[in-house]
Amino acid sequence: MKVAATLSVNGFAYPVELDPGTNLLAAVRDVIGLTGSKEGCDDSECGACMMLLDGQPVNACSYLALQAEGSEITTVEGLADGDTLAPLQVAFLELGGVQCGFCTPGMLVSATALLADNPSPTEDDVRIGLSGNLCRCTGYDGIVKAVLSVAGSS
Amino acid sequence: MSMQTFTTAATVEEAVAAVAAGARPVAGGTDLVVGARTGKSTMPGSVVAIHRVAELRGVEPLADGGLRLGSLASHAEIAESDDVCARFTALSDASAIVGSHATRAQGTVGGNLMNASPAMETGGPLVCLGATVTLRSPSGTRSVAVEDLWTGPGKTTAAPDELLVGVEVPAPAAGTGSAYVRLEYRRQMEIAVVGATAAVTVVDGVVTAARVAMTALSATIRRVPDAEAALVGSDGGSAAIESAGAAVAAAATPISDVRGSADYRRAMAAVIARRAIKTALSRARGENA
Amino acid sequence: MATVEEPRTFIRPDGKEKVTGTGRYTADLVLAGELVAKFRYADHTHARITRIDVTKARALPGVLAVVTHEDVPDVLYGGMVKDRRLFARDTVRFEGDVVAAVAATTAAIAEQAVALIEVDYEPLPVVTDFEAALADDSTLVHPAWEEYEGNESLGRHHNTVGYTAIVKGDADAALASADVVVRGRYVTDPVQGVPIEPRAVIAQWQGDKVTVWTSTQVPYAARGGVAHVLQIPESHVRIIVPLLGGGFGAKCDFHFEGHVAALARAARRPVKLVFSRREEFFAVGHRREGMVIEFESGARSDGTLLARKARLVLDKGAYCGEGGFFSEMAAMHALGPYELENVNIQSSLVYSNNQPSSSIRAPTAPQVCWALEQHMDELAAALGMDPIDLRRKTLIETGSVTATGQVLEQIAMKETLEKAVELIGYGQELPEDEAIGVAVGWWPCFAANSGAYVKLNPDGTGTIITGAQENGTGSVMAMPTYVAAELGMQPEDFSMLYQDTDAAPYDMGSCGSQTTFNSGRAVIAAAVDLRDQLLDAAAEQLEASRDDLELVSGSILVKGSPDKSVTIAELAGEGTFHGKGAGEVPFAPEALAEGCVGQSGLESFHAPQLIAHAVRVRVDRDTGVVRVLQVAAAHDCGVILNRMGADGQVYGGVVMGIGQALSERTQLDAEGRHLNAHLTDYKLVTASDAPQIDIAWIETDTLNAGPKGSKGVGEPPCVPTAGAVANAIARVLGARVHQLPMTPERVWKAGQ
Numbered sequence A: 001m002k003v004a005a006t007l008s009v010n011g012f013a014y015p016v017e018l019d020p021g022t023n024l025l026a027a028v029r030d031v032i033g034l035t036g037s038k039e040g041c042d043d044s045e046c047g048a049c050m051m052l053l054d055g056q057p058v059n060a061c062s063y064l065a066l067q068a069e070g071s072e073i074t075t076v077e078g079l080a081d082g083d084t085l086a087p088l089q090v091a092f093l094e095l096g097g098v099q100c101g102f103c104t105p106g107m108l109v110s111a112t113a114l115l116a117d118n119p120s121p122t123e124d125d126v127r128i129g130l131s132g133n134l135c136r137c138t139g140y141d142g143i144v145k146a147v148l149s150v151a152g153s154s
Numbered sequence B: 001m002s003m004q005t006f007t008t009a010a011t012v013e014e015a016v017a018a019v020a021a022g023a024r025p026v027a028g029g030t031d032l033v034v035g036a037r038t039g040k041s042t043m044p045g046s047v048v049a050i051h052r053v054a055e056l057r058g059v060e061p062l063a064d065g066g067l068r069l070g071s072l073a074s075h076a077e078i079a080e081s082d083d084v085c086a087r088f089t090a091l092s093d094a095s096a097i098v099g100s101h102a103t104r105a106q107g108t109v110g111g112n113l114m115n116a117s118p119a120m121e122t123g124g125p126l127v128c129l130g131a132t133v134t135l136r137s138p139s140g141t142r143s144v145a146v147e148d149l150w151t152g153p154g155k156t157t158a159a160p161d162e163l164l165v166g167v168e169v170p171a172p173a174a175g176t177g178s179a180y181v182r183l184e185y186r187r188q189m190e191i192a193v194v195g196a197t198a199a200v201t202v203v204d205g206v207v208t209a210a211r212v213a214m215t216a217l218s219a220t221i222r223r224v225p226d227a228e229a230a231l232v233g234s235d236g237g238s239a240a241i242e243s244a245g246a247a248v249a250a251a252a253t254p255i256s257d258v259r260g261s262a263d264y265r266r267a268m269a270a271v272i273a274r275r276a277i278k279t280a281l282s283r284a285r286g287e288n289a
Numbered sequence C: 001m002a003t004v005e006e007p008r009t010f011i012r013p014d015g016k017e018k019v020t021g022t023g024r025y026t027a028d029l030v031l032a033g034e035l036v037a038k039f040r041y042a043d044h045t046h047a048r049i050t051r052i053d054v055t056k057a058r059a060l061p062g063v064l065a066v067v068t069h070e071d072v073p074d075v076l077y078g079g080m081v082k083d084r085r086l087f088a089r090d091t092v093r094f095e096g097d098v099v100a101a102v103a104a105t106t107a108a109i110a111e112q113a114v115a116l117i118e119v120d121y122e123p124l125p126v127v128t129d130f131e132a133a134l135a136d137d138s139t140l141v142h143p144a145w146e147e148y149e150g151n152e153s154l155g156r157h158h159n160t161v162g163y164t165a166i167v168k169g170d171a172d173a174a175l176a177s178a179d180v181v182v183r184g185r186y187v188t189d190p191v192q193g194v195p196i197e198p199r200a201v202i203a204q205w206q207g208d209k210v211t212v213w214t215s216t217q218v219p220y221a222a223r224g225g226v227a228h229v230l231q232i233p234e235s236h237v238r239i240i241v242p243l244l245g246g247g248f249g250a251k252c253d254f255h256f257e258g259h260v261a262a263l264a265r266a267a268r269r270p271v272k273l274v275f276s277r278r279e280e281f282f283a284v285g286h287r288r289e290g291m292v293i294e295f296e297s298g299a300r301s302d303g304t305l306l307a308r309k310a311r312l313v314l315d316k317g318a319y320c321g322e323g324g325f326f327s328e329m330a331a332m333h334a335l336g337p338y339e340l341e342n343v344n345i346q347s348s349l350v351y352s353n354n355q356p357s358s359s360i361r362a363p364t365a366p367q368v369c370w371a372l373e374q375h376m377d378e379l380a381a382a383l384g385m386d387p388i389d390l391r392r393k394t395l396i397e398t399g400s401v402t403a404t405g406q407v408l409e410q411i412a413m414k415e416t417l418e419k420a421v422e423l424i425g426y427g428q429e430l431p432e433d434e435a436i437g438v439a440v441g442w443w444p445c446f447a448a449n450s451g452a453y454v455k456l457n458p459d460g461t462g463t464i465i466t467g468a469q470e471n472g473t474g475s476v477m478a479m480p481t482y483v484a485a486e487l488g489m490q491p492e493d494f495s496m497l498y499q500d501t502d503a504a505p506y507d508m509g510s511c512g513s514q515t516t517f518n519s520g521r522a523v524i525a526a527a528v529d530l531r532d533q534l535l536d537a538a539a540e541q542l543e544a545s546r547d548d549l550e551l552v553s554g555s556i557l558v559k560g561s562p563d564k565s566v567t568i569a570e571l572a573g574e575g576t577f578h579g580k581g582a583g584e585v586p587f588a589p590e591a592l593a594e595g596c597v598g599q600s601g602l603e604s605f606h607a608p609q610l611i612a613h614a615v616r617v618r619v620d621r622d623t624g625v626v627r628v629l630q631v632a633a634a635h636d637c638g639v640i641l642n643r644m645g646a647d648g649q650v651y652g653g654v655v656m657g658i659g660q661a662l663s664e665r666t667q668l669d670a671e672g673r674h675l676n677a678h679l680t681d682y683k684l685v686t687a688s689d690a691p692q693i694d695i696a697w698i699e700t701d702t703l704n705a706g707p708k709g710s711k712g713v714g715e716p717p718c719v720p721t722a723g724a725v726a727n728a729i730a731r732v733l734g735a736r737v738h739q740l741p742m743t744p745e746r747v748w749k750a751g752q
């Protein structure tokens, strides 16, 4: 039996009907139609699905969508200001933080949470903060540099 | 079977009523939902989300020097609390290394304890710090020592209609230091293959009280009396630490699996226990550790 | 010879869509009416199928198609040996063999239907010990192997699907005369490619033609594969690759496009397959093989290398696919970049009932290099020599002749060693739990055909049409810079049409680090062709001689008369300018290779890339936990065309190598089933475990190189990383770990 709910994603309210067991990632990708967040695993290990829930990072693949009703959900699609990329997005591009790009949405979301929590992290803080996001392409080098450059503490 | 009903509780009463009616509580979902997704467990047919119950939140120092954690206290909140860090250090050691920043933001102490994994991080510290949990059901409220909460992997002494509402940790005696150490293959995103907690009180250079618990080395997290006995009355020197470590290894009943052999786990039990005890002792002595 | 130091910024043309989440990967696409595909996998790792009954599955509401071997042409396929069927017919040979497939309206219904398919089996003895499978009396994985169509040079016999011997001089006699002889046996566990994007395939038929959107590294191989297994013309198959979320070889070879196309045809609806991470782990071709490696080397007391013998056994798993060349590739890595007079290398690639291996990033090289570089350090220890000094004495250099008779020209092997050693600070005082280890390796380029078009649009911008496949490395993304340079335009002036087999001529795909080498060559040739056309048109219009014209900033000018010019946009508005090109495929150097058996063309290494890595590690002796603290990577990869892209390959490849060195490991049960098909227990390196990596590029003037003197850069970084880590661990422990990965438990045990 589907349940009616309203999910607020990137500032828009979406009325949805969901099976109660639906996870937040499936709701946002398949029902709401925002496919920026990715699915890379089944055990909450890869971080490709990372979203913010009232500013706090969450592995959306393993979070019940209905639990998110009443919270503000942020996905990668909500990071830019209209056509203007967020500084983190620019830095990822300029410093080699993007290759295949499949980890990128989750990485950007994690990095956003990290900087909100700690605006001037050390390199180790950044590495610890991004450890729930796997990247197979970049060796994390460009990603870490990008986050540090935005934090202004590189 | 898939989930049929989902409700969100706004108050403790609503949550307790829902649980009494057969719903499983979900807090951060980092065990419950993940377990169902990987196929390790099945999704309960009825679920009550308790994450919006304000009364279940909080990491509060008590007037008597103790600490109260709401069941929804997240690992991030615990790890970032100055109080926990200063006086209940083993607990902050533990919460600080749970999963990733997302696991720590969403995962709660109540969920950690009730999931009853023998590898859970906060269990050993709460046992060694003498914590109790408050369980509430329609028929009332009772306290259970954390030590007595588990009966096996995934099994607790809580009745199916009981909700864990909070955790109380008594004030540590003067001269107490505690530490939790986990064997880590990677620096983050680990599951304890071996873990150990120590809480020791040192008065005038003598260990007057000691609690030592092992994690992921038996069916439940539990204390090791022989290790504690080896420390109490000693000067906390290397001989005492050595024999306490050996006692932990002797008490361990480890398994062999993809994460390591029983032999390795047993050997590591001694190493990790020694490290936890050493750090707890230096903290008790006020040394920088 | 020059060292490139300055990174240049390079903004990827596909960057904005990737950082905003608007880019589309295969799983992001939705076609009207699409169905969900699920596979029924083998229930045994080796068994005869006695009955398949899909009646109940077909009857389930919501199921539109159930497909088995009966519903597709009965053909065998496989890149180098045709040894498998799309759907198992008589026999299943590994955990991931597909017996049937279902297309249904929802995933839940498809899963239910899969479970309703009844399959009866007669279990057969399971071959998991691949070394034992070499024996003539072992159970055959493919009893009909002699009837299979396969590459003649492979030397197939019994369970051996590829056999290579490299023999030069008299190794036994030389060993007998050596002052020092060392022997070692090394065993590696299988590991996985693990792109973060799981495989996804969507197929849609329109009339007789099928379009397949798929996350493949090799679209043309996928097109050929679909055409072959469904017995339809290649022109009826169009493969489109949306953004590809990494591959690392796990998405090479033709695999699942045929299954999904067959399902879509049967269901008369578009069908989408998206793998779970678990499927991703056990799927055919996603694995780097386990090996057994034995070395014996002898030297004179002054460090002169006299001889090397090696015996290699590689676990191919159930099917050959394109990987028949692995025995020769492994044998070449058993030689390594060393000067050797007396050699006897025997390398066997063996069928088993384990998951089939494939061309995972630098196939065979990291394992063999890990063993050989430990072996060389052991030899140095036996000689009482510093391991760097032993390498200085024995490594190849310009003018060396390899054991297969290839004369090496313009290589900077020793220079990379010196650079790596310098960057890491070899010889510095270190805490007692830290040490530095060094390893060297090599890797060939693969010359292949490719073709491309560059067309001008009426507004003076251009479009590059290439068969090249971008897997994330940026090698295709860099192509506008090459074209712009030829035409005096800006890279931003070009769009790209790529990853669509109906658009461009054949290309090998993103494998073998060949994209710049071959597709880049073709694109540049097409740009040169276009440039010629533009110059001809401008010469006529400006009434000037072609030789007096130059292309600058989007205009064609007459040298010395700045007022006489025409913009490319003006010309483009008037004609249809389109260049095409393929370029000349560079020659592979000759190898004499007398005494070599089982040649698949690798006995000479074309434009070899030379690599030296130095790493500093900290070893916790009590627990065996190793942390890699610093890596210095020095590479001779020819001329570096895109520094940021090349650096990115090293960062990623080194970190992948560290994973293979320390934590990545597929564990199988006694029947060859995965025990850790999930990321919780298959441990990739996280950001907090990844070290600082310093990179040096040593540019050489390579013979037979790719465009502008380039070689490949994608695979080499994986090659010597594990070996360098191993040598560093051994220095701390005073003992060696002979199993890969060097897990904490193994390191701890070695140190006991």
Ligand SMILES: Cc1cc2nc3c(=O)[nH]c(=O)nc-3n(C[C@H](O)[C@H](O)[C@H](O)COP(=O)(O)OP(=O)(O)OC[C@H]3O[C@@H](n4cnc5c(N)ncnc54)[C@H](O)[C@@H]3O)c2cc1C
Binding pocket: A043, A044, A045, B024, B025, B026, B027, B028, B029, B030, B031, B032, B033, B034, B050, B071, B097, B098, B099, B100, B103, B106, B107, B108, B109, B110, B111, B112, B113, B114, B115, B119, B120, B121, B122, B162, B163, B164, B165, B189, B190, B191, B192
């Ligand atoms: C990637 C990842 C990494 C992890 N790493 C670690 C780690 O390093 N260490 C570690 O210890 N754990 C780890 N975990 C497990 C998990 O995050 C923790 O156990 C967490 O504390 C669980 O809290 P939760 O609120 O998410 O629990 P939930 O999943 O919401 O609940 C867990 C269980 O407890 C029950 N429950 C929850 N709250 C109550 C309550 N108030 N009363 C009664 N029953 C209740 C639920 O019904 C369920 O059975 C990891 C998990 C993931 C996904």
Ligand code: FES
Binding pocket: A038, A039, A040, A041, A042, A043, A044, A045, A046, A047, A048, A049, A050, A059, A060, A061, A062
């Ligand atoms: S898809 Fe959510 S963590 Fe991997």
Ligand code: FES
Binding pocket: A097, A098, A099, A100, A101, A102, A103, A104, A134, A135, A136, A137, A138, C196, C245, C246, C472
């Ligand atoms: S860029 Fe490919 S996984 Fe990170």
